[in-house]
């Protein structure tokens with residue numbers, strides 16, 4: 156059980172990068188970008204094929220980021236220059252990428268089992284500096300030694316990488332370009348009147364968003380040890396679930412807070428799925444249904460709670476009135 | 489500073505909805521001219537503003553700003569020369585961003601945007617000083633989201649954002665119309681001060697005839713896509729609401745029927 160949760164946190168940290176990308180398109184640009192399902196696999200496929208062909212895993216991963224950037228930019232151009240509606244532009248790109256991803260890999264599934272990857276690299280370095288022993292003995296001291304995994308490298312390095320990306324994204328969104336990009340999602344007409352090209356902002360935002368998604372895909376492929384043409388199905392909904400769960404639990408008053416919340420949301424989502432997998436009658440194939448349910452509940456619940464609160468307020472007001480002290484209240488209002 | 493030459497604009501040309509929105513418009517503003525525009529609903533006032541700002545393009549004719557032909561220049565490029573305040577207080581600001589961030593976006597109107605921080609310490613001081621000129625206490629609320637401000641505060645902020653970078657042309661399209669009378673008075677007063685301070689070349693549409701007479705050094709009246717009456721600096725000083733109404737009647741042979749104009 157703790158083993159499964161640990162794995163969920165590890166994977167959640169990597170999926171969080173994808174969720175940050177979804178946050179950028181959905182929340183900042185207010186652009187429901189479905190390219191994600193395709194660009195996630197594009198990242199995985201690009202990294203996998205390069206690794207299999209002997210390229211350094213870091214170079215392979217960087218190439219994946221570039222591929223995602225291009226894919227996002229094309230979606231942006233389809234919308235801004237081609238005048239195609241945002242949802243349709245994303246869907247078209249997603250479908251096109253499915254074929255492109257197959258072409259990149261040459262076959263539907265590309266295993267990375269005995270390959271040198273970023274993940275094996277992290278583990279090797281971690282091993283060589285001998286930090287596992289340190290962590291192990293700390294955990295032993297508090298009596299958790301035998302239930303937790305033997306290596307912490309991936310978790311800690313991924314935590315650092317993801318936080319760095321969050322930090323860079325926070326800063327970017329405060330630059331002159333970043334501010335114009337945020338305003339584009341907030342009030343497009345206003346941005347025009349202050350001499351920024353909202354079309355370019357959208358293309359740039361979608362490119363960065365999908366670059367992050369592809370990076371996440373590339374790392375997940377190396378983490379899982381394979382790239383698969385179908386691994387992106389429903390990824391946009393997973394990203395959305397992470398964003399919504401994170402915002403609901405950790406709040407989103409400022410950008411800095413919201414991006415942290417999205418990372419938290421991605422991890423919590425993975426934990427929920429890991430727990431759901433242990434429910435005896437649920438199968439792996441049910442997870443997409445569960446993801447959809449999580450998003451539906453997360454979307455409906457706030458409205459439901461609002462209504463409930465309003466009802467309570469009204470009832471309280473009524474009670475006050477009947478108790479005879481409400482008249483003054485009304486008068487003073 | 490601004491030159492509008494023989495501009496025509498027809499909407500929905502060749503359809504039953506065809507509408508001559510602007511017809512042979514000719515207008516010149518010298519540096520520092522402040523022209524108020526009145527006219528009934530549908531006269532083409534907003535269309536004229538949109539032609540200047542580049543939101544729409546004329547069918548024929550041309551527009552020059554500071555000697556540069558901007559007739560076909562896209563809206564966001566032309567915005568380097570133009571400050572705008574819209575009728576809707578929601579239109580000129582980004583509600584989910586802070587006051588400081590909104591001002592930072594406005595600050596970049598005349599510049600190329602880079603990866604420098606939009607809100608550095610030095611810039612913050614400058615923006616704070618600008619905000620203080622509004623006397624609304626907004627300089628103490630730099631980190632407040634603009635969506636939390638009242639309509640009047642938002643419109644005052646919009647006005648500041650459009651003007652502190654000293655645009656070549658300032659376009660105000662009924663920017664006080666959506667406010668209650670006291671707030672409208674405040675924004676009108678601010679408009680007067682700011683335009684005078686920067687000596688801005690300004691086009692202001694208003695449905696309030698008195699406001700049109702009080703502000704600015706020139707006045708034009710529009711109807712059915714045409715400029716039907718113009719008064720220069722000396723004529724304007726002797727104008728009254730009654731004289732304007734009679735003038736309209738004389739030219740058009742009908743009562744000035746816009747209820748909004750009558751209310752004014």
Ligand SMILES: Nc1ncnc2c1ncn2[C@@H]1O[C@H](COP(=O)(O)OP(=O)(O)O)[C@@H](O)[C@H]1O
Nearest residue numbers: 499500507509528529530531532533534535536
């Ligand atoms: N984008 C448009 N498409 C079609 N007709 C328009 C458009 N914009 C304005 N019009 C029409 O042009 C005429 C002038 O409108 P406008 O300039 O908004 O008048 P106003 O003087 O009240 O600001 C109106 O009859 C209006 O219906």
Ligand SMILES: [Mg+2]
Nearest residue numbers: 533534535662
């Ligand atoms: Mg109008």
